[in-house]
Amino acid sequence: MKRSDVLAELKPLPPLEAIAAFEKRAPNLVETFSWQDAWQEEHATMFTVAKSAGFDILQDIQTAFEKALKEGQTPQQFARQLTPILQQKGWWGKKLVTDPQTGEAVAAQLGSPRRLQTIFDANMRVSYAAGHWANFERNKKTRPFLRYVTMDDDHVRPQHARRHNLVLPVDHLYWNRWAAPCGWRCRCTMQSLSQREVDQLIAEGEKLHFEPPAETFRSFTNKRTGEIVRVPDGIDPGWAYNPGKAGYEARVNQAIAEKVADASPQMVRAAVDDRVSSSAFERFVRDPQGSMPVMAIPAVLRDAVQEDVQVAVLSAETMEKQLRRHPELTIDDYRALPSIGADPTMVFQDGEQTFVLVKLNDGRWRYAALKVTASRKAAFVTSFRYASDENIARMLTRVGVKLLIDRRGE
Known part of the structure; x- marks a missing residue:
């Protein structure tokens, strides 16, 4: 299986699972002031945008993103639809806004083309990760392995490049932290493999790795809570979890909650x-x-x-x-x-x-x-x-x- 074949296989995932994952958190609109107000797995149960507190824009962004996901829109189409709405409501450019936690006025970047690109990219990748993980769980008896795949170009982060072609079982603990996406604008993804496909990749000369590289950590202080957490080097703070599994588990937990x-x-x-x-x-x-x-x-x-x-x-x-x-x-x-x-x-x-x-x-x-x-x-x-x-x-x-x-x- 050539690399071009792998990437071609990864791209056309029907969005049904991604849409289902997003629809479970879409109704739970939560205004936040800082991206640190909602931490890691909490994102699997909600839809939020930092600095949305105090502005009536969260429903607009959620509706626009859901449309983009279902219709296969580009980031540019998403931004064109949203920009005039956000500008009309005053959520645009750099402004002084009040932090509801401290009551202090702080300078903040609200809407901008770059912010909309980040919102689109993060939500799209997390939604698709949850969709992928549902498939991984469903098919792990016949496809029991996961492969970490980067874009293998000059823009890949060094720590992510070290994990390219890492192959471990679906249930391996390592994926609890190192499962793509591993940060803002991370383009890495995961691919499920059968034993036959693992053997085929090796026969074709692909250099697979079956032992994860050693991890190093740094301390990060969540300024909203004061909590100091250990974050693996190479993963952005707030992303040291498995977004796909969190989304999948959120769907399972919500289904249980709905039943009871x-x-x-x-x-x-x-x-x-x-x-x-x-x-x-x-x-x-x-x-x-x-x-x-x-x-x-x-x-x-x-x-x-x-x-x-x-x-x-x-x-x-x-x-x-x-x-x-x-x-x-x-x-x-x-x-x-x-x-x-x-x-x-x-x-x-x-x-x-x-x-x-x-x-x-x-x-x-x-x-x-x-x-x-x-x-x-x-x-x-x-x-x-x-x-x-x-x-x-x-x-x-x-x-x-x-x-x-x-x-x-x-």
């Missing part, structure tokens, strides 16, 4: 309990990939936090953090997650996080921190651990903590 939306609380809890008790969950804890629903959100908790979210999800990124920071926790500990939300002893909010706690018979507290996404359609578990009375007392003394449920005296 009208179900009784008992049925929702039973569905989550069944998932957490499965062998698939054990594999997820041991080898995090994708995400897992781990907690049904009862009415009392939804009322307390004033959110209509049915299920909390544990992402692979958080699970990896858990394994690093709390190696003492066992699979049985993680299988206790549903019980926290079922009958919480205490619930309090600290900033954007909601802490749900249960007092155990041995005197310890078991608790999970939840964060509702900016789209308000999903909740993620951001941490899980055990704590003492002293630990909890210190947490409750933090400035701004709001106690929502307190059943300690019952």
